Amino acid sequence: MKAINILIIYDFTFNNEYLITLRKSIPISSTLLIILSFLYFTPTNNVHAASYLPPCNLVLGWHFWPPLQYLNEANQPIGLQINLIKKLEAATNCQIQLRQQSFKKSQQDIKSGDIDLTFDITITEKRQKFGHFSIPYRKELLVLYVRPDYYQQCHEQDLTSLIKQGFRLSLTRGVNYGTKISNIQKDPKLNQLLYYQDDSKVELDLFKRNQLDGILEDPIVMAYMKRKDLQLALVESCQITVYEGLVSIMFSKKTVSNEIVKRFNKAINQLKQSADYQNLWGL
Secondary structure (H helix, E strand, O other): OOOOOEEEEEEOOOOEEEEEEOOOOOOOOOOOOOOEHHHHOOOOOOOOOOOOOOOEEEEEEEOOEOOOEEEOOOOOEEOHHHHHHHHHHHHHOEEEEEEEOOHHHHHHHHHHOOOOEEEEEOOOHHHHOOEEEOOOOEEEEEEEEEOHHHHHHHHHOOHHHHHHOOOOEEEEOOOOOOHHHHHHHHOHHHHOOOEEEOOHHHHHHHHHOOOOOEEEEOHHHHHHHHHHOHHHOOOEEEEEEEEEEEEEEEEEOOOOOHHHHHHHHHHHHHHOOOHHHHHHHOO
16 A cells, blocks of 8 residues: 655745645655655755856746746745746856746747746657757646546546537646647547636636636646635546656757756756655656
8 A cells, every 4th residue: 555645835925834745656655755845945955056157147937837836925936946946046057037927928938039948848849949958857747637526427437538528628728738638639629629728827717617627737736726725625636647747947949058958957967866856856
């Protein structure tokens, strides 16, 4: 019998602790592992500034996806991945300006060179035409979440069958959801039944207003959102893992050199040596 891996996130903005069940797909020991992740990922902890490297200035596009990245009450970006970027900023001697925008807009701006980098990116052949990629920095898992009235059906049927029966599923534009979803999207009739939004925040709002039946989400993100929003309390996950893979930081080929990418790869490799990093990000 496998134990459950637990992550405690302390939100300094609201002075709350969030107890999150980590991805069941990650191999875990029989002992509960407690990680005070925000304490570990503060930028002053175990980071050595690389002042000997030539300075660089970069613009990073980021999208709302708590607790990985979001705005606090002072309208400042915070979160697990924001703190990770601050660590990389210090380790690479690069000053990184944060620009909030949709996931799709970040992809467009990487291609045009309007921004220099973004994260949460799966490497694809299409993206490699206009972007450099770091080594993978975390594992990603996307699971189907549904309303209570679809809970039994989603355990008895596959996703394609549900969609054919009128199941309202929303996807974020520009996101690579893996083979299962791409096969559905390639079928014109099925693709017409899908709902598309520019970011996950809009999807959650529609879901809460009963205008969607299901969304695809990371378990860490959904656990956090359920804790913050009582309207999501009854949302349940299906035994349908839509995607599981590795994500990287993506850099614009128009504005970022291979030397800068190598700096980030070296910094990521250094961070990966920590047991806390390995347990939090699955690497």
